[in-house]
Amino acid sequence: MQFRQLASFLAVVSAASAAPRPQQLNFDDVVILAEDGSYSIVKEAEYANIMARNNLQPASAVDLATRSPTPLSKNQRRCGNSDEVQVTSDTKFLNWDVAMSPVVSAQGGGASVTLSSGYSLSNSVSVSATEGVSIESILSFSLSVSYSETWTSSETQAFQYSVPDGQFGVVVSQPLVRRVQGNFLSGCVDAPDKKIPFTSDTYTSQTYSGSLNWVQGVIRLCNSTTYPIPYCIGEGSHS
Numbered sequence: 001m002q003f004r005q006l007a008s009f010l011a012v013v014s015a016a017s018a019a020p021r022p023q024q025l026n027f028d029d030v031v032i033l034a035e036d037g038s039y040s041i042v043k044e045a046e047y048a049n050i051m052a053r054n055n056l057q058p059a060s061a062v063d064l065a066t067r068s069p070t071p072l073s074k075n076q077r078r079c080g081n082s083d084e085v086q087v088t089s090d091t092k093f094l095n096w097d098v099a100m101s102p103v104v105s106a107q108g109g110g111a112s113v114t115l116s117s118g119y120s121l122s123n124s125v126s127v128s129a130t131e132g133v134s135i136e137s138i139l140s141f142s143l144s145v146s147y148s149e150t151w152t153s154s155e156t157q158a159f160q161y162s163v164p165d166g167q168f169g170v171v172v173s174q175p176l177v178r179r180v181q182g183n184f185l186s187g188c189v190d191a192p193d194k195k196i197p198f199t200s201d202t203y204t205s206q207t208y209s210g211s212l213n214w215v216q217g218v219i220r221l222c223n224s225t226t227y228p229i230p231y232c233i234g235e236g237s238h239s
Contacts (some may be wrong), residue, residue, distance in 0.1 A: 022114050022160035027169065031159060031219040039208045047218075082189050083135075085142040087182040094174045095201065096234025097222060100153050101171035103229060103238050106163040113221070114160040115153060115171045121215065122150040123202045127184070135184045135198060143180055145202045151214055161221040168227045170238045175217035178202050 025031070030047040033039050042050070098121050104113040125136055125147055136147055163169035180200040187193030203215040222229055228237035 022158040025159055025161045025221070027162055027164050027221050027223055029161070029220070033206060033208055033212075033214065033216050033219065035204075035206070035216055037206055037208055039212070081187055082192075083138055084185045084189075084192070085139060085182060086185055086195075087180055089181045090178070092176060092178050094217060094233060095177035096236070097172040097174060097231045097238070099170055099238055100173050100219065103168055103170045103227070104163055105168050105227070106165055107168075110165055111163045111169070112160050113163055113169050113171055115158060115219070117152075117154045119153040120150055121173065121175060121203065123147045123200075125201075126199045128197050135196065138184070139198065139200055143200060143202075145200065147202075149203075149205075151203070151205070153214070159219060163221070163223060167223045167225050168229050169221050169223040170229055171219065172222045172232060172238070173214065173217060173219050174233050175203050175215045178204075 025041065028044045029041050030044060031039055031041055032047070032050070098119065100119045101113050101116045104111050123145060125139055127135060139145075140147055159171065161169060161171060178201070180202075182198060184196040184198055185192040185194065186196070203217075205213075206216050207213050220232070222232040222238065224230060228239035230237050
């Protein structure tokens with residue numbers, strides 16, 4: 001019995017010792033996740049210069065309200081029906097904040113916050129209206145993407161940020177997104193009946209240093225003296 005208890009204890013100790021120790025970061029450190037599977041840590045000022053040199057702009061809001069489905073003219077014609085994808089723009093930029101930790105308060109003094117498990121990100125497609133037509137599978141084939149692909153953070157992805165005194169902080173990902181906008185055309189080949197606007201947001205998988213399984217982009221601390229914390233990129237707040 002004592003041997004079994006000792007073996008169980010050693011197994012627990014071994015598992016605990018195998019867990020990676022969080023990498024300590026200051027509040028103004030930015031983790032850049034590169035395309036080659038490496039990552040680098042730079043200060044906010046240097047990061048701003050990198051953004052400017054590469055002309056990387058943060059994402060704007062997706063506005064499908066002004067791009068409503070358009071019923072097209074139905075002249076008499078002799079042709080078969082078809083479903084087609086018309087691409088009007090294909091760009092890459094940093095998308096809005098994705099929380100990767102709970103919000104931590106340093107109102108009573110210094111505090112730290114660590115990238116946590118269970119936070120997710122997924123590919124997505126938005127349409128203004130489908131009118132009974134499912135276009136996800138057609139877009140998936142046309143753009144060679146999977147809208148079922150999801151990434152979930154884990155505790156092996158260990159970064160720990162210090163939060164400045166008197167502020168609130170949250171670890172966020174600002175993922176590099178490929179945004180494709182266009183129209184789904186349905187009907188006759190030379191004169192379709194429907195034109196449905198769509199926006200497709202997809203990300204690129206990457207494994208960093210053998211343990212960080214996420215997407216290309218940036219990880220950083222989003223901090224503020226107010227609560228909830230306003231998004232550092234995007235419209236909204238962290239609470």
